Amino acid sequence: MGDHCVGVIVVEGEQAxxxxxxxxxxxxxxxxHRRDDSGEWSAVEDQGRIEYAGGEQSAGFKFPIVNFSxxxxxxxxxxxxxxRQALRFKDLMGDAARVSMxxxxxxxxxxxxxxxxxxxxxxxxxxxxxxxxxxxxxxxxRPISSDDVDFARSVCLIGEDIRKKLFSSKEAVxxxxxxxxxxxxxxxxxxxxxxSFGQSQxxxxxxxxxxxxxxxGRSGRSISINVQASSAEEMEAVHEQTxxxxxxxxxxxxxxxNNFNTTTNDSVMKTFDQALNxxxxxxxxxxxxxxxxxxxxxxxxxxxxxxxxxxxxxxxxSLGARKKTILSQFLLEAVTLSLFGGIAxxxxxxxxxxxxxxxxxxxxxxxxxxxxADLVVCSGIGTTFGLxxxxxxxxxxxxxxxxxx
Amino acid sequence: MRDPGxxxxxxxxxxxxxxxxxxxVHALRGVTMKIHRNAYLAVMGPSxxxxxxxxxxxxxxxxxxxGYYDFAGEDVAEMSDAELADIRNREIGCVFQSFNLRPRSNxxxxxxxxxxxxxxxxxxxxxxAMEALENVGLGDRMHHRPxxxxxxxxxxxxxxxxxxxxxxxxxxxxxxxxxxxxTGVEIMELFEDLYAKGNTIIMVTHEEDVARHAxxxxxLRDGLIEADExxxxxxxxx
Numbered sequence: 001m002g003d004h005c006v007g008v009i010v011v012e013g014e015q016a017x018x019x020x021x022x023x024x025x026x027x028x029x030x031x032x033h034r035r036d037d038s039g040e041w042s043a044v045e046d047q048g049r050i051e052y053a054g055g056e057q058s059a060g061f062k063f064p065i066v067n068f069s070x071x072x073x074x075x076x077x078x079x080x081x082x083x084r085q086a087l088r089f090k091d092l093m094g095d096a097a098r099v100s101m102x103x104x105x106x107x108x109x110x111x112x113x114x115x116x117x118x119x120x121x122x123x124x125x126x127x128x129x130x131x132x133x134x135x136x137x138x139x140x141x142r143p144i145s146s147d148d149v150d151f152a153r154s155v156c157l158i159g160e161d162i163r164k165k166l167f168s169s170k171e172a173v174x175x176x177x178x179x180x181x182x183x184x185x186x187x188x189x190x191x192x193x194x195x196s197f198g199q200s201q202x203x204x205x206x207x208x209x210x211x212x213x214x215x216x217g218r219s220g221r222s223i224s225i226n227v228q229a230s231s232a233e234e235m236e237a238v239h240e241q242t243x244x245x246x247x248x249x250x251x252x253x254x255x256x257x258n259n260f261n262t263t264t265n266d267s268v269m270k271t272f273d274q275a276l277n278x279x280x281x282x283x284x285x286x287x288x289x290x291x292x293x294x295x296x297x298x299x300x301x302x303x304x305x306x307x308x309x310x311x312x313x314x315x316x317x318s319l320g321a322r323k324k325t326i327l328s329q330f331l332l333e334a335v336t337l338s339l340f341g342g343i344a345x346x347x348x349x350x351x352x353x354x355x356x357x358x359x360x361x362x363x364x365x366x367x368x369x370x371x372x373a374d375l376v377v378c379s380g381i382g383t384t385f386g387l388x389x390x391x392x393x394x395x396x397x398x399x400x401x402x403x404x405x
Numbered sequence: 406m407r408d409p410g411x412x413x414x415x416x417x418x419x420x421x422x423x424x425x426x427x428x429x430v431h432a433l434r435g436v437t438m439k440i441h442r443n444a445y446l447a448v449m450g451p452s453x454x455x456x457x458x459x460x461x462x463x464x465x466x467x468x469x470x471x472g473y474y475d476f477a478g479e480d481v482a483e484m485s486d487a488e489l490a491d492i493r494n495r496e497i498g499c500v501f502q503s504f505n506l507r508p509r510s511n512x513x514x515x516x517x518x519x520x521x522x523x524x525x526x527x528x529x530x531x532x533x534a535m536e537a538l539e540n541v542g543l544g545d546r547m548h549h550r551p552x553x554x555x556x557x558x559x560x561x562x563x564x565x566x567x568x569x570x571x572x573x574x575x576x577x578x579x580x581x582x583x584x585x586x587x588t589g590v591e592i593m594e595l596f597e598d599l600y601a602k603g604n605t606i607i608m609v610t611h612e613e614d615v616a617r618h619a620x621x622x623x624x625l626r627d628g629l630i631e632a633d634e635x636x637x638x639x640x641x642x643x
Contacts, residue, residue: 315505318466319566320494320522322487398466402501 078259079250080222083213089225089249097238098228100129101209103221110158110205111178112166121162122204123179125212131157131190133226141173141188144208148187152210156184159202160192179205182215194361239264291377294341295385302334302389306396313393314401327394334386335379342378346371410442412477413573413605414463419472420628421458432458434628435472440607442573445600447616447636448609450625457578459625460609464499464576465492477573494522498567502579504559506551506566512538513547516566523570537565541595557588564595574605581615593618597640 083101090099102124109119124130128146131138138157148155156177163172175186184207193201213221229238239262246260263271306313313326321329350366357364421433432455440446450456461467462474465481468489474481476492484492493499498519506515516534525533538547541561551559560580567575577596581589597618600606610616620639624632 311505312507315501316518316522317490318464318493318499318501318505319519320490320570322490322522324487325490325522399461402466402505 080220081225081260083209083218083221083223085249086223086225089245092245092248093227093241096241097230097234098129098132100127100133100226100228102126102130102224102226103209103212105216108179108205110162110166112175115166117162117165117203120203121179123212124204124206125209125216126206127209129226129228130206133228136193137191138188139191141186143188144206149208149210152208152214154182154184154211155187155207157188157190157206158186159190159200159204161200161202162205163189177205180215182211184211235264235266291381294338295381298334298338298382299385299389301337302330302386303392305333306330306389306393309393310396310401310404313396314398314404317396317398318402323394326396327390330390330393331383331386334390335382338378338382338386339375342374345378346374410444412439413442413444414438414440415473415475416462416469417473419459419462419469419474421455421462421467422470431628433462433469436625436628436630438623438630438633440574440605442605443600443603445596445606445618445620445639446608447619447622448607448625449611449613449616449622450631451611453627454625455628456609456625458628460576460578460607463574463607464497465489490522494519495570496573498564498570498572498575500560500563500567500575500577500580502582504551504563504583506559506562508551511548511550512543512554512562512565515551515562516569519566519570533569534565537569538562540568541565555588556584557591560584560588560592561595564592564599568599568604574607575599577606577608579610580608581610581612589615 086101090101093099103126104122104124106122107119108121108123110117110121126144127149128144130136131143139160141157144155144157147153156179158166158172158177162177166172166177167175172186172189176183177186178184184205190202190204190206195201207215209223227238227242229235243258243262246262247258250259252258316326349371353364353366356362416439417437419433419436420431423430423432434455436455436459448456448459458467462469465476465484466489468474468482468484472482477496481489481492507518513531513534516537517530520530520533535544535547538544538561541564543558543561543565546554546558546562549558551562554562560583564575564580567577580596581592584592593615596606596608606619608615608619616622617636617638618640620636622632622634622636623630
């Protein structure tokens with residue numbers, strides 16, 4: 001299968017975006033096309049992969065969109081959330097909630113005079129509500145204003161990481177940075193937010209979304225819209241209104257069904273919980289296998305011990321030890337052995353947890369439940385896998401055992 | 406000759422068969438004997454004569470294939486494993502050629518073991534273990550481990566362990582086999598002393614010198630009693 005055009009998504013003035021199917025999996029690329037003077041279309045540049053598989057929108061506070069489980073294919077042929085739709089949406093929502101638009105590209109390099117950053121900066125195109133929605137604070141200068149957006153001003157906010165890298169000793173506000181060939185004036189610096197999931201949140205640069213589109217073009221970009229209700233009580237209503245308004249903007253009929261996706265903090269948390277559950281189940285399966293292996297190890301050690309102590313068992317029996325006595329003696333030894341392992345595991349967990357907590361800057365909690373479970377499971381392992389060796393020991397013929405060399 | 410005491414062991418026509426692969430070995434072919442309380446008996450015989458099998462059977466470690474074994478009025482052939490264990494624990498004190506002491510426990514703890522199986526309380530246990538050790542002349546070695554004791558002392562610990570539950574009989578399997586002559590003589594003196602105190606001693610040996618201490622000598626050959634005689638050479642009763 002060679003390259004073939006799947007469809008022209010939008011024609012905007014002199015530009016068009018063409019979706020090209022490269023024939024492998026879902027490797028669809030956008031190509032920007034431009035009509036030249038003679039009226040012919042020609043590809044301008046590769047615009048990169050589809051970053052957003054459909055309209056996504058997050059209503060709520062602080063949290064970016066998290067999507068762990070939904071298969072991309074389901075949303076593959078949904079229309080993008082276009083800038084005009086986002087503007088209309090924002091307009092229609094009015095004072096009901098704080099609406100911000102976000103679009104971004106990662107892996108950018110930012111320059112200032114002779115200095116430049118690593119090519120891992122996220123360049124965000126957004127509006128005046130972005131900072132509040134994502135709880136950034138302006139450390140110096142001013143935030144992006146709605147005028148900056150309206151007039152597509154060449155201004156930007158820079159994250160702490162970038163400020164340190166490019167303006168180590170200088171005043172950043174008022175300086176000029178270049179990104180992908182565009183000069184932007186720094187109007188403010190963001191206060192450090194640290195990192196989340198091991199990813200720095202300070203390695204970003206933000207510009208008015210209109211300016212951002214001037215850099216990368218509008219076509220083929222789907223905008224994420226963040227809607228923030230003024231209080232938790234209003235969340236539900238605002239969420240309803242968000243869906244309604246989006247349908248209106250898209251001109252959807254009730255029977256059409258939604259061709260966009262909304263996510264709330266709650267659902268983000270839910271998704272996150274689901275992901276966590278998966279991790280827990282995974283850990284459970286892995287530890288079950290590890291326990292099985294450990295159990296076989298315990299059994300092996302106990303069998304060796306029984307063989308080595310055959311004479312001792314014979315002598316104990318000749319002194320009047322019953323079958324039951326020998327059985328419980330060896331079971332107790334197996335359980336003790338396993339419990340030592342369990343306690344070592346808890347200590348190892350405490351040390352490892354504290355180290356990880358130090359590294360990730362997270363509070364460390366001692367999981368009493370899991371520790372108890374650890375001891376219970378270890379006793380169980382000792383009993384289960386110690387039973388066979390203990391039975392072997394108790395069933396030894398005392399005469400044979402005494403004669404054993 | 407003294408009056409025989411109460412009957413402790415009464416075996417009649419005992420046979421024992423072992424299956425070794427496809428071969429059937431007749432270890433005992435019909436042994437009949439009675440042992441009374443406060444007897445001092447030596448079982449002698451060449452290897453393969455069945456003396457170890459007889460010993461194991463008397464010690465409650467084995468049951469006869471056919472025949473009758475009555476221990477202090479109870480039929481051993483009918484006993485369950487647990488009942489046999491109790492007989493071994495309370496009625497029979499075993500002394501082995503190789504001592505069979507627990508190497509990491511001191512003398513007191515070694516002697517205490519049968520009392521633990523008998524369910525005796527900890528403080529009583531310690532007292533009785535110390536008493537038993539004093540009886541065998543090890544009052545000053547109670548806290549020593551086996552590897553800190555000489556061979557003779559180790560065998561004394563083993564004898565103390567055999568005595569601690571006040572058994573009906575002491576069963577000694579080649580008790581001097583691992584000891585030098587001088588120490589062996591000391592152990593035999595200890596047995597003499599225990600016999601004088603009223604204990605019943607059954608001893609398996611192949612040394613005539615050792616057997617000579619016993620008051621009665623039973624000679625086995627090919628699973629049958631060849632001779633069962635009173636030992637006229639025995640030292641006079643003290």
